[in-house]
Amino acid sequence: NAGVMQNPRHLVRRRGQEARLRCSPMKGHSHVYWYRQLPEEGLKFMVYLQKENIIDESGMPKERFSAEFPKEGPSILRIQQVVRGDSAAYFCASSYSRAPDTQYFGPGTRLTVL
């Protein structure tokens, strides 16, 4: 499967725990984007990464959220000390070239905070 992969597909955490969401871009793509979609709301950009670099994190909450895309391995979105308001679908997308290039989305991770 050459598409964007995300895991886990579903993640349940209790308030105060950490959530780690992983994204492997489409084969040949080196640009990764993370989005959050709250129920009944649109997709909101969070962060844009290239290998080992954060290009744009203007949509990332200032606290508790971080992202990385190491030289080897998947991109990781980390949410520390989760709260109920973090419950959402988190989507990763990838592109071949830097923005503005076509983005292809993964299946998403549904995070539920109890």
Added chain:
Amino acid sequence: QKEVEQNSGPLSVPEGAIASLNCTYSDRGSQSFFWYRQYSGKSPELIMSIYSNGDKEDGRFTAQLNKASQYVSLLIRDSQPSDSATYLCAVYLMNSGYSTLTFGKGTMLLVSP
């Protein structure tokens, strides 16, 4: 004004009809426009991209772009019940340095058999 605006719908059309979905954007210098389809509980799926003024056709889908009016639309011919989904308009806005894709909230399309 919202940066990328779509009518939330639902837009209801009978099977076989033409569905017309509209999107306006705020930033005149924007480039690279996309339509995605999202089924309930699923991820966005790319339908079409359009970069130049005019029409672009792909099968039953036609995207139309008018940069002077800051308007992009998607026409779906011969609509099928399987087309029932939320359609998302996305734009690389100039005010983001063209580095981030801004999405509208989407228009829900319902195609009745």
